[in-house]
Amino acid sequence: MSSAPNILTPNTRPPLGGLLGRIVDWIADLGGLMIGWMSGLGNITLFTFGTFRWLTTRLPRKETILPNFYQIGVLSLPVVALTGTFIGMVLVVQSYMQFRMLNMETRLGAVINMSLVRELGPVLAATMLAGRVGSSMAAELGTMRITEQIDALTSMGANPIHYLVVPRFLACLLLIPALTIVADFMGIAGAFFYAVTLLGVDSHHYLENSQHFVGAFDLFAGVFKSCFFGAAIALIGCHRGFHCDPGAEGVGKAATSAFVHSFVLILFLDLILGIVLDGIYYALWPEAPKIL
Amino acid sequence: MVDAARKPNESREPLVRLSAMSVDFGRHAVLRDINLDIPRGQTLAVIGESGCGKTVLLKTIIGLLRPTRGQVYFDGRNLAALGERELTRQRTRFGFMFQQAALFDSMTIAQNVAFPLRQHTQKEPQEIQGIVLARLAEVGLPENVLRKKPAELSGGMRRRVGLARALALEPEIVLYDEPTTGLDPIMSDVINELILSTRRQHPVTSVVVTHDMRTAQKVADRVVMLYPLARLRPGEPQAIYDGPPQAIDSAADSRVSQFVRGEARERLMELRQQTNGGESWTNE
Numbered sequence: 001m002s003s004a005p006n007i008l009t010p011n012t013r014p015p016l017g018g019l020l021g022r023i024v025d026w027i028a029d030l031g032g033l034m035i036g037w038m039s040g041l042g043n044i045t046l047f048t049f050g051t052f053r054w055l056t057t058r059l060p061r062k063e064t065i066l067p068n069f070y071q072i073g074v075l076s077l078p079v080v081a082l083t084g085t086f087i088g089m090v091l092v093v094q095s096y097m098q099f100r101m102l103n104m105e106t107r108l109g110a111v112i113n114m115s116l117v118r119e120l121g122p123v124l125a126a127t128m129l130a131g132r133v134g135s136s137m138a139a140e141l142g143t144m145r146i147t148e149q150i151d152a153l154t155s156m157g158a159n160p161i162h163y164l165v166v167p168r169f170l171a172c173l174l175l176i177p178a179l180t181i182v183a184d185f186m187g188i189a190g191a192f193f194y195a196v197t198l199l200g201v202d203s204h205h206y207l208e209n210s211q212h213f214v215g216a217f218d219l220f221a222g223v224f225k226s227c228f229f230g231a232a233i234a235l236i237g238c239h240r241g242f243h244c245d246p247g248a249e250g251v252g253k254a255a256t257s258a259f260v261h262s263f264v265l266i267l268f269l270d271l272i273l274g275i276v277l278d279g280i281y282y283a284l285w286p287e288a289p290k291i292l
Numbered sequence: 293m294v295d296a297a298r299k300p301n302e303s304r305e306p307l308v309r310l311s312a313m314s315v316d317f318g319r320h321a322v323l324r325d326i327n328l329d330i331p332r333g334q335t336l337a338v339i340g341e342s343g344c345g346k347t348v349l350l351k352t353i354i355g356l357l358r359p360t361r362g363q364v365y366f367d368g369r370n371l372a373a374l375g376e377r378e379l380t381r382q383r384t385r386f387g388f389m390f391q392q393a394a395l396f397d398s399m400t401i402a403q404n405v406a407f408p409l410r411q412h413t414q415k416e417p418q419e420i421q422g423i424v425l426a427r428l429a430e431v432g433l434p435e436n437v438l439r440k441k442p443a444e445l446s447g448g449m450r451r452r453v454g455l456a457r458a459l460a461l462e463p464e465i466v467l468y469d470e471p472t473t474g475l476d477p478i479m480s481d482v483i484n485e486l487i488l489s490t491r492r493q494h495p496v497t498s499v500v501v502t503h504d505m506r507t508a509q510k511v512a513d514r515v516v517m518l519y520p521l522a523r524l525r526p527g528e529p530q531a532i533y534d535g536p537p538q539a540i541d542s543a544a545d546s547r548v549s550q551f552v553r554g555e556a557r558e559r560l561m562e563l564r565q566q567t568n569g570g571e572s573w574t575n576e
Binding site for chain 1: 351354356376380381383386390391392393394396397407408411457477
């Protein structure tokens with residue numbers, strides 16, 4: 001009579017004992033992980049090329065695009081505005097005492113507005129969009145995948161990337177700059193309200209310092225970065241949905257992984273684009289003071 | 293666009309021909325060396341156990357999946373050799389009724405049925421609406437479902453909307469993926485009657501994948517049984533139902549008989565023997 005199979009370890013390879021076995025297992029696991037990463041990277045690259053190919057050949061109809069613009073842009077406005085306002089006020093709360101000790105509280109506006117316009121506005125708007133829209137895209141398209149709706153689209157001669165991905169990509173790409181500007185504005189307004197109305201900072205000097213330190217390039221840099229964030233959110237959200245595992249667990253994982261991957265990529269892109277934009281800034285204005 | 297894609301081959305060759313077709317998912321072979329002709333105008337039922345690859349067969353016929361080896365010919369054209377654009381054009385000649393209807397959740401019933409028409413024709417909205425109403429009437433659905441969402445309909449109604457959508461472009465071939473699974477006997481028979489009436493009203497070729505023997509017996513001109521790992525056993529529906537068909541090997545004969553009569557005892561013993569022998573029957 002055969003012995004009961006070990007159901008807890010599905011690996012059928014005969015185990016190597018001792019240190020050698022552990023090293024071989026470790027190398028095999030690492031190899032598997034690398035293959036998975038490379039395959040995933042190749043897959044999302046092809047997905048991105050497919051999206052750009054449709055963008056340059058035929059745009060979807062307006063009946064397909066407009067609902068996505070509404071869902072992604074208009075419905076994200078309240079949450080982005082609210083987050084921006086509170087972040088502006090929190091920044092004042094956190095930095096006011098230090099500035100007051102140096103008698104420089106009227107400079108608060110300069111520091112806070114610069115942080116908001118260049119970094120926090122775009123990153124916060126993108127994070128909110130990734131949480132609200134990116135995971136929702138992954139869940140929606142994942143459900144469509146497992147209920148064969150994407151197959152149904154294809155069987156009726158519609159290309160799923162053209163029909164489902166391109167409108168979402170366009171909505172994220174074109175509307176995230178507007179959301180970023182809203183987050184910037186609300187953050188600046190929230191910080192001004194808290195500093196001037198509640199903490200009694202002189203409004204004239206607060207505004208004057210803000211104007212001297214924040215320039216058009218700062219606003220441009222934030223908005224420019226946000227376009228990349230929007231594109232990344234749409235592509236990752238849609239890709240996760242398209243490659244969703246079966247079942248409710250698969251949809252849940254797709255939604256979570258869409259947010260996590262988008263967030264990590266947003267931070268990575270923020271760093272890279274920050275360095276590039278700084279390089280451009282100092283190339284255009286070489287006399288500007290440098291950090292390093 | 294639809295009309296341009298429809299240049300029917302006048303020859304008497306079958307509408308669909310599968311030639312030594314195999315489909316693997318990674319290392320897992322799902323279909324192996326399938327040879328099958330589906331003549332024009334015929335209704336073919338493909339029966340087989342759950343998980344034996346029936347849906348994969350349908351999706352390969354319409355080009356949603358590509359065969360790992362072998363060819364799928366539709367009207368003389370090798371689908372695997374077609375570019376994306378031409379494949380899309382050929383797909384407009386198919387209608388596909390999915391197992392759970394696969395209606396688009398975000399659209400109303402009217403939008404679902406109108407979808408292929410809006411996608412592939414230049415018809416005016418009024419004309420499209422007329423066609424939508426006609427298709428829904430054909431499957432016995434009233435006008436008041438037009439503005440409803442799929443989630444508001446029962447399973448049987450969703451299947452009928454799926455059939456109306458599949459017929460919207462007046463396809464030359466309709467593929468039915470387990471059209472009666474999960475429905476009560478009356479609603480199953482309604483779907484069977486609709487498959488028959490569709491054939492009477494439109495000159496279509498049909499492929500019905502099912503494990504419901506009543507459906508196979510009622511709607512099919514010819515039945516093939518798909519075994520795990522894909523051998524095909526063709527026969528007349530009544531012959532398969534009434535007794536062992538001719539010229540098949542004894543193992544296959546027994547499997548057909550078990551399946552048709554729904555007898556599980558021998559199959560269960562077989563599965564247990566496989567499990568004890570170290571083979572996993574779940575891989576089927």
